Amino acid sequence: xxxxxxxxxxxxxxxxxxxxxxxxxxxxxxxxxxxxxxxxxxxxxxxxxxxxxxxxxxxxxxxxxxxxxxxxxxxxxxxxxxxxxxxxxxxxxxxxxxxxxxxxxxxxxxxxxxxxxxxxxxxxxxxxxxxxxxxxxxxxxxxxxxxxxxxxxxxxxxxxxxxxxxxxxxxxxxxxxxxxxxxxxxxxxxxxxxxxxxxxxxxxxxxxxxxxxxxxxxxxxxxxxxxxxxxxxxxxxxxxxxxxxxxxxxxxxxxxxxxxxxxxxxxxxxxxxxxxxxxxxxxxxxxxxxxxxxxxxxxxxxxxxxxxxxxxxxxxxxxxxxxxxxxxxxxxxxxxxxxxxxxxxxxxxxxxxxxxxxxxxxxxxxxxxxxxxxxxxxxxxxxxxxxxxxxxxxxxxxxxxxxxxxxxxxxxxxxxxxxxxxxxxxxx
Amino acid sequence: xxxxxxxxxxxxxxxxxxxxxxxxxxxxxxxxxxxxxxxxxxxxxxxxxxxxxxxxxxxxxxxxxxxxxxxxxxxxxxxxxxxxxxxxxxxxxxxxxxxxxxxxxxxxxxxxxxxxxxxxxxxxxxxxxxxxxxxxxxxxxxxxxxxxxxxxxxxxxxxxxxxxxxxxxxxxxxxxxxxxxxxxxxxxxxxxxxxxxxxxxxxxxxxxxxxxxxxxxxxxxxxxxxxxxxxxxxxxxxxxxxxxxxxxxxxxxxxxxxxxxxxxxxxxxxxxxxxxxxxxxxxxxxxxxxxxxxxxxxxxxxxxxxxxxxxxxxxxxxxxxxxxxxxxxxxxxxxxxxxxxxxxxxxxxxxxxxxxxxxxxxxxxxxxxxxxxxxxxxxxxxxxxxxxxxxxxxxxxxxxxxxxxxxxxxxxxxxxxxxxxxxxxxxxxxx
Numbered sequence: 001x002x003x004x005x006x007x008x009x010x011x012x013x014x015x016x017x018x019x020x021x022x023x024x025x026x027x028x029x030x031x032x033x034x035x036x037x038x039x040x041x042x043x044x045x046x047x048x049x050x051x052x053x054x055x056x057x058x059x060x061x062x063x064x065x066x067x068x069x070x071x072x073x074x075x076x077x078x079x080x081x082x083x084x085x086x087x088x089x090x091x092x093x094x095x096x097x098x099x100x101x102x103x104x105x106x107x108x109x110x111x112x113x114x115x116x117x118x119x120x121x122x123x124x125x126x127x128x129x130x131x132x133x134x135x136x137x138x139x140x141x142x143x144x145x146x147x148x149x150x151x152x153x154x155x156x157x158x159x160x161x162x163x164x165x166x167x168x169x170x171x172x173x174x175x176x177x178x179x180x181x182x183x184x185x186x187x188x189x190x191x192x193x194x195x196x197x198x199x200x201x202x203x204x205x206x207x208x209x210x211x212x213x214x215x216x217x218x219x220x221x222x223x224x225x226x227x228x229x230x231x232x233x234x235x236x237x238x239x240x241x242x243x244x245x246x247x248x249x250x251x252x253x254x255x256x257x258x259x260x261x262x263x264x265x266x267x268x269x270x271x272x273x274x275x276x277x278x279x280x281x282x283x284x285x286x287x288x289x290x291x292x293x294x295x296x297x298x299x300x301x302x303x304x305x306x307x308x309x310x311x312x313x314x315x316x317x318x319x320x321x322x323x324x325x326x327x328x329x330x331x332x333x334x335x336x337x338x339x340x341x342x343x344x345x346x347x348x349x350x351x352x353x354x355x356x357x358x359x360x361x362x363x364x365x366x367x368x369x370x371x372x373x374x375x376x377x378x379x380x381x382x383x384x385x386x387x388x389x390x391x392x393x394x395x396x397x398x399x400x401x402x403x404x405x406x407x408x409x410x411x412x413x414x415x416x417x418x419x420x421x422x423x424x425x426x427x428x
Numbered sequence: 429x430x431x432x433x434x435x436x437x438x439x440x441x442x443x444x445x446x447x448x449x450x451x452x453x454x455x456x457x458x459x460x461x462x463x464x465x466x467x468x469x470x471x472x473x474x475x476x477x478x479x480x481x482x483x484x485x486x487x488x489x490x491x492x493x494x495x496x497x498x499x500x501x502x503x504x505x506x507x508x509x510x511x512x513x514x515x516x517x518x519x520x521x522x523x524x525x526x527x528x529x530x531x532x533x534x535x536x537x538x539x540x541x542x543x544x545x546x547x548x549x550x551x552x553x554x555x556x557x558x559x560x561x562x563x564x565x566x567x568x569x570x571x572x573x574x575x576x577x578x579x580x581x582x583x584x585x586x587x588x589x590x591x592x593x594x595x596x597x598x599x600x601x602x603x604x605x606x607x608x609x610x611x612x613x614x615x616x617x618x619x620x621x622x623x624x625x626x627x628x629x630x631x632x633x634x635x636x637x638x639x640x641x642x643x644x645x646x647x648x649x650x651x652x653x654x655x656x657x658x659x660x661x662x663x664x665x666x667x668x669x670x671x672x673x674x675x676x677x678x679x680x681x682x683x684x685x686x687x688x689x690x691x692x693x694x695x696x697x698x699x700x701x702x703x704x705x706x707x708x709x710x711x712x713x714x715x716x717x718x719x720x721x722x723x724x725x726x727x728x729x730x731x732x733x734x735x736x737x738x739x740x741x742x743x744x745x746x747x748x749x750x751x752x753x754x755x756x757x758x759x760x761x762x763x764x765x766x767x768x769x770x771x772x773x774x775x776x777x778x779x780x781x782x783x784x785x786x787x788x789x790x791x792x793x794x795x796x797x798x799x800x801x802x803x804x805x806x807x808x809x810x811x812x813x814x815x816x817x818x819x820x821x822x823x824x825x826x827x828x829x830x831x832x833x834x835x836x837x838x839x840x841x842x843x844x845x846x847x848x849x850x851x852x853x854x855x856x857x858x859x
Contacts, residue, residue, distance in 0.1 A: 025629065198824075206828040211574060212778050213827070216820045219775055223816025224491075230811035231495035348638075351576070355635045394650035401639040408636065409629040 026098040029406060030085040033110055037081050041074030041113050046390070048121035056127050056262050063258050070120040077113030081106060122387040129383045130263040130376075135337065137375025138274055139164060139346070142329025143353030144360065144367040145281050146192070150322035151362055152285060153315050154298040156422040158214025159199050161350025162221035163323050166191040167330020169225040172341035173233070175243030181335050184243055185270070185328065188335075192327020193320045195221060200319040204312050207424040218350070226343050233341060241340045246270060270328065270336045277325060282364045294318055298418035301425040311425045329353075359408060362417055377403060479832050480825035481793075488818040489521040492810055496520035524810045531803025532796035542683075547799060549686040553756065555795025556689045557582075557748035557769050562776030562787040563700045564619075564744030569782040570704060571737035572717040577622060577637030578770020580644030581615040581742045585749030586765045587648050587657060588614035590667055593674040593754060595656070603673040608692075608750055615746015616739045618644060623738025627731035633738070641770070649763040659760065667760045676755040687755040694788075696747055701784040703740065713737055745770065779823045794819060 048070045054063040084106045088098040115124055143160040150157035167188035175184025199217055203210040233241040246268035255265040285291035293314060296304040301311045329349075334341050352374050360367030381396040493499050502509075502516040530536060532551045538544040561578050568575035575581075589611025598606055618640060625631040651657040652665040659668045676688035704710040715723040716733045724730050752765050776794055780786030801815035825832050833840060 202824065202828055202831075206830055208824075208827040213824070215774050215778065216823045216827075219771075219816050220820035220824070223813045223818075223820060226813030227491060227811050227817060228495070230813060351638050355638055358632050358635050392650055392654065394646040394653070398643050398646040401642040405625070405631070405636055405639045405643075408639075409625050409631040 024092055026103065027085060027089040027092055029409075030081075030088050030098075030103070030106060032406070033106070034078070034081045034085045037074075037078045037110060037113060041078050041117055045071045045074050046117060046120040047071055050116040050119045050121075051123040052115070053123050053125045054127070054259050056125075065123070068116045070116050073116045074113055077109050077116075080109055081113075084109075118384050118391070119387055124383065124387065127259060127262045129379060130259075131266075132379035132382060133372065133376035134263060134267070134271070135375070136378050137372045138271055138336065139329035139332045139349050140353045140356055140371035140374055141274055141278065141368050142332065143326050143350055144356040144371050145277055145364055146322040146324075146326030146329070147354055147357035148322075148360075148362055148364050148367050149281065149285070149294070149325065150196075150319050151357060151421045152298045152418050153294045153318040153322075154301060154418060154420045154423070154425070155200065155203055155315055155319045156210040156214060157199070157319070157322060157326075157357075158211055158354065159195055159217040159221075159350075160326050160353045161346060161348065162214075162218040163192040163195045163326035164330040164333070164346045164350050164353075165218075165221050165225055165344070166195050167327035168333040168345055169229070169330075169341050170327075171331035172241055172243045172334040172339075175335060176240050179244060181244045181246050181269075184335050185331050188327040188331035189324040190327070192323035192325070192330065194323070195327075196320045196323025199323070200316045203424060204315050204319075207426065210422050210424075222344060225341075229341065229343050237340070243334055243339060243341075245337075245339050246335055268336050270332045273328065277328070278364060278368050281325075285364060295418070297425075298420055301420050305425070305427065311427070315425075326350075326353075355404065358417070359404065374404070473829070475838075476829045476832050477826055479836055480822050483825050483832065483835065484818045484821035485525070487821055488814050489525070491814060491817065492521050492524050493517040520808075524804055524808045524814075527804040527807040527810075528797075528800035530800075531807075532800030546684060547803070549680060549684045550799040551792065551796040552690050553685045553687070553795070554798040555792045556687075556693050556755070557751050558772055558776050558794050558798075559693045559788055559791030560696055560748035560751060561745045561769050561773030562780060562791050563696055563784060564615075564741040564746075564748070565773045566777035566780060566782040566784070566787045567700060567704070567713075567744060568737060568741040569777060570717045571713045571733060572720065573623075573626075573633050573734065573737055573741070575619065575622070575637055575738070575741050575745070576634060576771075576774065577619065577640050577742075578745045578748075578773050579766045579768075580637070580641040580770075581618045581745040582749030582752070582766040582770050583644040583648045583763070584618040585611040585615035585746030586753045586761055587651060589746075589750035590670070590753040590761060591657060593670040594668045594760075597671070598673065600673045603671065604676070604754065607670075607674045607754055608747075611750025611753070612743045612746045615749055616743035619742015619745065620735060620739040622742075623735035626738075627734045633734075645763060652763055664762075666762045669760045670753060670758040674754055675758050676751075685756075689751040689755040692747065692751070693791075696744060697784050697788045700744065700787075704784065709733075709736060745773065748773070775819060775823055779819075779826065793822075 050068045050070050050073065052066040052068070054066065084102060088102065091098055143164055146163060147157045147160050170191035171184035171188035174187035175181050178184070195217060198220075199210070199213050202208045202213045248266055248268055249272070251265040255261045257265070285294060293304065293309050297309060297311050297314045304314075305311050330346070333345055333349075338345070353371065356367050356370040356374060359370040377399055378397075381393065381399065384391075384396055385393050496516065498516040499513065499520055502512040506513050531547050533548050535544050535547050538546070561582065564581070565575050565578060589607045592610040593603070593607040596603070596606065622633050622636045622640065625636050626633050648657070649665060652667060657667045659666055678684065679686045679688060679690065702710075704713065712723070712728045712733050713736075715726065715728055716730050716737075720730050723733075748769055749766065752767075752769075753761055757765060772794060776790045777787055779790035779793070780788070797815045797819055801812040804810050804814075805812045830840070832838070
């Protein structure tokens with residue numbers, strides 16, 4: 001079977017253009033960011049000392065605060081950025097690809113320079129910044145994992161928003177009624193599966209266009225939860241909409257690692273489930289029989305059918321699994337952070353998760369990283385608005401989305417999903 | 429989400445999926461005329477649409493009944509007096525739906541026709557931006573592009589057109605046209621940017637439209653707070669009022685809210701119909717939408733079509749945005765001027781099956797739900813969210829004709845009616 005199922009769908013195809021194999025996109029994107037760096041960090045440089053606090057007050061190992069002279073840091077960073085850009089252009093001229101680690105270094109340096117610039121004369125709490133980023137990213141990651149599974153098996157999942165919202169609503173309701181957050185977690189999964197059932201039934205049994213079903217399901221869940229919220233939850237808030245929240249669990253030892261420990265290992269149960277889920281989905285999709293079948297059905301359902309895989313059933317149950325995972329992300333909105341359910345509380349997170357799926361090229365790890373990037377960018381604005389940044393807050397809020405557009409246009413480029421994603425399989 | 433997906437064109441008209449699935453439908457012999465008319469009615473898409481609306485309303489009724497206080501009270505003693513429960517359900521559902529009807533079509537409580545018909549004009553007013561934005565989304569669907577960026581395009585259109593409408597002094601008439609054109613151009617540019625990104629770099633339009641929604645929202649928020657859209661001497665993030673020279677004239681006098689925008693939208697519908705089904709570029713649009721690879725082989729520049737399609741799509745959505753500023757909210761706008769129309773437009777386009785006149789009809793239906801939903805909320809206390817549920821169910825049911833047919837036990841098109849088969853063969857043989 002491994003002969004039949006194509007395992008790597010993303011070979012650069014001849015369709016994408018008749019130009020040379022190596023594209024100039026990466027150096028151009030880097031040059032744009034370098035120019036931005038020169039403008040911001042050198043031309044509009046600010047004076048002062050930027051302080052980065054690396055430890056929280058409860059850490060065992062206290063790291064000293066890093067103090068950076070703002071103007072000098074800006075100039076040094078810009079120089080390195082220019083060097084990297086030059087190197088990348090040289091690599092492309094000699095027909096080599098710009099390695100991903102170089103781009104990562106570039107991004108990290110740009111970020112340091114920007115943080116130093118924005119926080120001139122102030123202190124940035126780095127663990128707080130990262131902790132908040134992870135918190136904002138958790139529902140996005142669950143949603144993106146659901147999206148990856150569903151699209152890998154061949155069903156476009158635009159309904160992530162609906163699955164998140166259904167999960168948030170149901171978990172709040174059930175956890176309030178039972179007084180148990182764990183019960184709420186299971187209820188959220190059930191709710192996500194229910195939404196998935198509708199998606200799967202309409203797209204697999206009735207061959208309705210999957211994007212249509214997804215969009216409509218989002219509206220349906222928004223209306224349904226909004227209606228029940230106004231009619232039931234809001235009038236009886238103390239009985240139906242006061243779920244218990246998960247407590248933070250410190251993992252011994254790991255939580256004492258400087259910088260990383262407080263960020264990753266002093267989290268709630270849902271976040272730990274998220275770590276397991278990311279690893280499991282990655283391993284499952286690429287290293288198990290289940291994953292092979294899943295990808296086969298998503299890439300070439302006819303071939304999968306020929307070797308005896310039941311395409312409709314595989315799709316149905318995997319889309320349901322995707323709904324369960326996305327539902328967990330919904331539970332994070334209520335049981336993990338806010339507590340009570342609010343109308344339309346997911347506020348477009350499902351669409352950001354969808355963007356993370358495409359940004360991450362249908363790969364669970366990359367989609368997770370994309371979701372983390374979104375979370376980081378959103379939280380950066382929160383932190384900077386507290387310390388008072390020179391940029392109007394609207395532009396800071398805009399930044400993550402602008403970065404995404406640049407990244408998608410400059411670095412990711414034309415992304416190809418699983419070949420049969422979005423197409424109903426009609427057995428003849 | 430594969431790149432070659434074409435949401436709308438692959439949505440077959442009602443009835444075809446079955447015949448497609450069956451592959452070789454049995455050859456239908458000629459039938460008597462009345463019989464074929466009857467079968468056309470029972471299997472046609474018109475009946476499916478009506479039944480879909482009916483089904484959705486039934487589900488809505490169940491939700492209203494379940495959450496109604498009187499019904500809950502009466503069901504407590506259901507077994508001793510079941511009639512009470514039934515009558516409470518009837519009261520709740522009929523009250524809600526008659527409020528919906530009277531808020532959207534004709535109000536019977538008013539003495540004369542001029543007042544009674546006012547809800548219908550409200551419906552058309554609500555429908556105006558829905559149709560315009562729906563046309564934009566539908567046009568994108570026909571080219572295989574999924575434009576979720578209605579919000580951003582509407583906001584930019586409202587910002588640019590709105591600025592012309594309140595800050596520039598021009599004579600009556602010219603001012604209106606200038607603001608209108610500025611708004612449409614604003615939407616077209618914001619949409620065209622997406623097309624350009626897709627054509628040049630291959631960036632997926634779903635990502636870029638979503639991202640540009642947020643960019644536009646924060647940009648307009650900033651401009652309203654501290655930029656050229658700010659009202660001088662006010663701390664509210666709201667623009668100054670539209671100048672009277674740029675406001676759409678009322679169609680039916682000052683007593684009604686219906687304005688010139690509705691006429692424009694009819695024009696836009698005709699234009700889109702002409703563009704898609706009569707013009708050269710529309711042919712290329714549809715060719716790209718059906719199969720981009722085949723279109724490329726046929727010599728059509730797919731990339732250029734993406735840019736053009738997003739320009740037109742954004743422009744139509746921009747019409748919805750500028751319509752709000754020049755017609756509906758003329759007292760100055762905030763960053764919420766789009767009021768979710770950009771997303772509603774997707775459902776409108778889906779319900780209209782991405783065909784211009786279909787979108788027109790779907791827009792009016794959704795406008796009626798919007799107008800009626802508000803009066804239903806005010807009169808009966810039923811949350812307006814129920815309208816969302818009913819709307820989305822309508823689209824779901826219409827998209828799945830086999831489901832509706834199963835529920836109502838209608839005959840499947842392409843399949844022969846079982847009982848009459850012998851008679852028909854005889855007729856055929858006689859000929």
